[in-house]
Amino acid sequence: MGRIKKKRAERDARRQPGLPGSQPQAAPPFPQAEVERVMRLWDQAIDTGLMASGTDVKYHFAPDGKVLSVAVGRSGQLLANGERLTPSVAEQLREDMPLLAGMVTFYENNQLAGRGLDGAPQDGVMPLPPPAGPDPMPAVEEEALAEAQAATAVLVRQGQVAEPVGAMVIPASRGGVVFAVGGLDGELYVNGRALTRQWAGALRSEVPELASDIDRLQAMRAEWLDAPPQDRTLALAGSCTDPNCHTPH
Incomplete structure (x- = not known):
């Protein structure tokens, strides 16, 4: 040193x-x-x-x-x-x-x-910059949110996810939404599916302006999978610092 x-x-x-x-x-x-x-x-x-x-x-x-x-x-x-x-x-x-x-x-x-x-x-x-307010929060597209909620409800019925309390909901300004929940098995699910590399790539194509949010969720999932599976129902609550992130839901 x-x-x-x-x-x-x-x-x-x-x-x-x-x-x-x-x-x-x-x-x-x-x-x-x-x-x-x-x-x-x-x-x-x-x-x-x-x-x-x-x-x-x-x-x-x-x-x-x-x-x-x-x-x-x-x-x-x-x-x-x-x-x-x-x-x-x-x-x-x-x-x-x-x-x-x-x-x-x-x-x-x-x-x-x-x-x-x-x-x-x-x-x-570090000099402190003048305070700046957050960008206007985009409205949640109700149709996209309903689709994501319906897909997550399937996971609830299958016993993989508890009721999606504390879900992370990030809307895109041009439509679309990322709806992320932690699973009872330690998995991280987004829009009804485990956030595998393939699904993350598909989501980036669908909502490219949320690519950095998907990147962070992938990094979080990788960290979760390094540890023994556990109930992650509330793991996302409070973990999103993006002003456009709605949580808990």
């Missing part, structure tokens, strides 16, 4: 300024203790084989002292604060460090697109 320790002082001295035109403000104290804690997490990641020693690591600091540190692991998957950047880890990070939630989503999107650390800002304190 010598490279990480050597670069720490450089990062401290290279903090980013505020937004252009803003009044100069005193830089927040360097979060020394939090950086030391995160560095220990990287040591553990090296010990367990998740990453190689000397791997380049990005550090982003929030004004409230939170630290987001990201690297590319041996497998090519992104690691955040010493853990694989899975959907559940990303959601937990957004909850724990809301001022860095946008950066977590940036790296999550990079991972889905296979871009690694490409385009990431330089290390330092």
Whole structure:
């Protein structure tokens, strides 16, 4: 971890300024203790084989002292604060460090697109952009929703899905909907079918503007299938950060 320790002082001295035109403000104290804690997490990641020693690591600091540190692991998957950047880890990070939630989503999107650390800002304190309201929520196409609900009702009758409480419903502005539910068997079902690679591809063709949402659901399903099957009835509740996502349903 010598490279990480050597670069720490450089990062401290290279903090980013505020937004252009803003009044100069005193830089927040360097979060020394939090950086030391995160560095220990990287040591553990090296010990367990998740990453190689000397791997380049990005550090982003929030004004409230939170630290987001990201690297590319041996497998090519992104690691955040010493853990694989899975959907559940990303959601937990957004909850724990809301001022860095946008950066977590940036790296999550990079991972889905296979871009690694490409385009990431330089290390330092992240300037806070002015607040922006969400885009207008598209109306749910009632016919598409009814079809998805009917297909899910079949799964309920088959005993694969409980009553679809907490379903994730994402409408497309040009029509169509993604209706996702967690199964009693640990599977993730979308519009009445398990979200296999083939079905995900068909859904992207049907509602291309929701492709990134389908990508995230696929990543979530892969994470679920790594664990023993369990009741996932409420697993999607609260897990969608898209302002156009309706949940629970």
